[in-house]
Amino acid sequence: MNDNNLLEVRGLKMHFPTHQGFLWNRKKGFIYAVDGVDFSIRKGETLGLVGESGCGKSTTLRAIAQLYKPTAGEVVLKGQELTKASKQDLLAARKNMQVVFQDPYASLNPRMTTGSIIAEPLRIFKQRGLLDISDKEMDARAEQLMERVGLSRFFKNRYPHEFSGGQRQRIGIARALALKPELVLCDEPVSALDVSIQAQILNLFKDLQEEFGLTYLFIAHDLSVIQYISDRVAVMYLGVIVETAKSSELYKSPMHPYTQALLSAAPIPDPKIERKRQRIILTGDVPSPDKARTGCYFYDRCSKRMDKCRDNLPRLKDSGPDHQVACFLYHEPD
């Protein structure tokens, strides 16, 4: 393990069993949601994770957080392998790794007040004897966190359903920060926010990073948000990572045809530019993650596909300084 890496993910796979049909003609299959993902995040760095809806980003994040038991692979946080860790060790590791969930509606307990939701991680750690904090301190900390994410502390006795979508998302962010973790796994943390609060929260994420040396895995669909927040970016397609690079490099010279299509589809907030834009429109059916594959996963929709792409699986390979791509346009099959 490289000492600079806070998190290393190796060969991570998450396959969900599926059932189809009823009783007698029941067939069993798998959704290959995450199908062999490797990456690492250095201490104090932000890795952006982008990719098509349904390509396995949230599943990757959940498998890292050990909310799912991965089918295969290793997740190493600060030198500790988590997939084989005991319950007690896992709990201790959670102090260093918190999650901001994609769905602010489903992830907040509707029967708890905002203040107690935010203080919940503190309370759990206190109960298990892992944290020494008084109730008063806990309260104060919750209030402080609320203000930090732009929610008035007068709202602390309100319930989640009394908040708008964006306000709920900020409750989730405050909760994730309560334990002062080193690694924060963020699943679409700002997509429910309007741009002015989004700017505040993104700046907040950056400030906290400077202040406490936080490390982020940051999932977002908004490519300009990813560009702003990330040091490096990983592009995912159908369960695998197809390209990673330094953020500036990826936006300047995307290599994988999927990355190119993705960047060309990003909307630009200017009606005059929007009317004139040329997009790379992806044609062909979106392949389903329920088949194990032998060739390139992007084959069906790729405008630059070659024969060799059908039967050989491209692997991530170095293709420039701090730039890796899995595509036979840049290297030959093994």
Place this chain on the structure above:
Amino acid sequence: MTDDVILQVKDLKTYFKLDEGLLKAVDGVSFDLRKGETLGIVGESGSGKSVTNLAVMKLIPVPPGRIAGGEVLFQGKDLLKMPDDEIRTIRGNKISMIFQDPMTSLNPFLRISTQMIETIVLHQGMNKKDAKDKSIEMLKLAGIPSPEKRIDSYPHQFSGGMRQRVMIAMALSCNPEVLIADEPTTALDVTIQAQILELIKDLTARLGTAVILITHSLGVVAGMCDNINVMYAGRIVERGTADEIFGDPKHPYTQGLIKSVPRLDKATQQRLFSIKGQPPNVINLPDCCPFYPRCDRALDICKIKYPATAELSKGRNVACWLYSEGK
């Protein structure tokens, strides 16, 4: 011209009675929606965008909520005065809605197929077999891979964006006259977002469906909308065409909003601009301009009186003392 208007919202007010006081979530919102028009609603989180549209569909939870005034005329009839069984035949049919939170309209315990088929059978009187085919076709249009295999899944087996697309497929399946789309593409990546937006554009072009599009993505608004309403603290503070709002924003809040967007086509900023201060606490809000504590150009009058709306040209309004008469 006016007979093109399909939905007319007049002075709509929706209040919530909370322990801390009265929350005027929507406080006098008016706008017209024309056939074939795509109207964007943007504005701060918590400014009342969703509540406005829930009120239009009479879906406000009562209590704590209450529609405190106003009219919503759909084809000349006031939806707010309509009996519940009549409005149910319109909702999800002539006016359909994509909700911000997919899980409020998807039942976690029922298969996606069951839910889609039920809706289609109810509103379009199809038989179950046809309704299933239609559901599969709509899911395919919404970019769900192998829909025939996956339609029998439960909602939690779908990713966030896939759930959102199920709702979109349901909302579009009934060829609505008005489509209210509340953050329809927030959970989608940009390529699928582009595909969904094309679907909506196609609906407008084919059937003249009028669309209310609520979104935080100013990029989406720029690409989709003819006209834009900007909301702040329960009111519309500025309106105009997309070109006017982006090219020449007038209200200091709109100006701040547009400046806060991170942009791909510009060099990376060191730090994003963000409007100073916090969003207002709208409970027991006095009659001032709610934006004044955050406004760089606030005048004395802003602290004591809400600005009258100034009409700069036809359809171009701003509620700000900098532009109002009689300051």
